[in-house]
């Protein structure tokens with residue numbers, strides 16, 4: 168299979184620099200987000216909301232009780248022996264009780280945030296995997312779709328932070344409501360002063376939020392390069408070449424250039440932010456002290472008690488601090504809310520391949536085989552036909568080899584046979600009925616295929632083989648049998664842990680295999696189920712010539728009564744097939760047996776001679 172990396176289209180969503188208004192609009196994603204959180208665990212969500220509401224009343228209650236205590240102390244200090252201190256101690260006990268409750272609430276809230284966050288990340292990851300599995304293969308090849316999936320996937324863990332931040336934001340707003348109500352009751356003018364103290368600071372913070380965001384946005388592609396260099400410079404997959412080509416100096420100096428530029432830009436902004444931030448903080452403090460002076464004067468003139476003074480000054484201070492907390496959190500909450508859009512967009516993508524309402528069962532046994540009728544296919548992201556005007560029959564029981572130069576369309580043909588894609592033009596018939604009429608799951612069960620770019624699962628040997636028929640995951644005799652058939656058994660028997668041997672270097676005690684060894688293991692997957700059509704798309708390219716020959720001899724033997732398609736660039740293998748189909752730029756060039764095609768002296772004969780000459 169050959170596919171080029173597409174030049175990235177303009178990436179949607181988050182990467183465009185958004186205005187402040189647009190960022191506010193992103194908050195509209197939050198209700199849907201909270202619905203998802205609710206679905207994750209209604210019990211935890213409700214408890215969390217209740218605890219947070221209770222907690223948001225605490226600052227006001229504590230301040231008010233402190234006021235009552237101060238007033239009571241003043242009264243007692245002035246009063247004679249007839250004044251009882253009982254009430255004072257009741258109040259102190261009440262404050263003590265509230266302080267304990269408030270601590271317990273905080274603990275409960277952070278515990279629930281953390282648990283709910285974990286559950287949410289798991290729930291979302293599962294939803295993403297389920298949704299991705301339901302989509303079509305060609306959707307994964309659309310770069311915009313892929314970006315969405317990538318971001319949705321990366322963001323699941325980040326969203327747990329959003330959860331606690333968004334909840335804290337709501338909680339702080341309620342706290343502010345309570346405190347503001349307290350202030351309003353005593354002196355409405357103080358609210359005006361408060362607004363004066365915080366609004367300029369808010370506007371300043373928003374402006375800097377925007378500047379930070381724009382800076383980060385402008386650096387997106389450099390940042391990706393930085394991540395890429397970091398990966399190249401320190402990863403198991405690249406270590407070999409980095410050493411041999413002595414790339415580390417080159418990579419480090421490139422990294423330094425970009426990273427230093429980031430640092431300088433960020434530093435400039437940080438310094439400006441710190442300067443303006445202090446100016447507006449001063450303004451805020453001036454507002455606070457103006458209010459404080461008013462309260463002090465009113466107290467001196469006897470309009471307010473000492474307790475009122477403490478209460479009002481405390482409320483004012485706390486209101487300002489809470490508001491600043493909201494400001495600081497604001498940018499990360501909106502940023503998080505914008506990423507949510509990617510997640511929701513991803514969930515809204517629907518599969519395009521239509522399932523029939525009344526699917527037919529796969530014929531058992533297949534009688535006629537597959538007929539391609541003028542089949543044409545082009546990939547979603549390409550204007551070029553990968554296959555066009557293709558008509559031929561794959562008879563039941565036949566062994567057909569596909570031959571053609573790189574990019575001729577061999578893998579595409581296989582993908583059409585397995586219904587990873589549907590033809591754009593023409594149709595494929597199975598026993599006279601359009602392949603689309605059959606149950607897609609049945610097609611996938613009855614057709615066994617091993618692609619050239621098969622996955623190397625970083626799992627045990629037995630799991631690596633069982634993926635060919637994962638329902639038989641625990642059926643060791645079947646797995647061992649498959650390994651014997653693909654000629655992988657002798658290799659596995661030499662491993663320390665045999666079938667339980669972990670493969671790949673990612674996990675503890677995993678061992679790395681050679682390309683050919685991996686292929687033998689992957690080939691065993693083909694023998695895990697009783698498929699009627701078996702397809703090997705060049706999964707033997709890393710085997711040496713003798714091993715490939717043996718594998719195909721065995722394959723021909725084991726598929727005696729089955730239909731088989733094989734793709735190989737080695738003609739010694741290809742000639743074992745009953746018929747050979749030569750593809751040229753997506754079209755059928757020749758079809759026939761090895762002898763017939765040689766006699767025709769066409770494309771096949773030319774390619775065959777070319778390879779034979781190489782061995783002379």
Ligand SMILES: Nc1ncnc2c1ncn2[C@@H]1O[C@H](COP(=O)(O)OP(=O)(O)OP(=O)(O)O)[C@@H](O)[C@H]1O
Nearest residue numbers: 168169170546549553572573574575576577578579
């Ligand atoms: N996912 C894809 N998206 C877009 N174009 C693709 C994709 N996969 C393949 N193509 C294009 O379709 C054409 C046929 O590719 P295909 O992989 O079927 O060739 P092939 O004969 O299997 O090649 P090879 O021998 O190199 O494996 C090529 O021009 C290729 O660039």
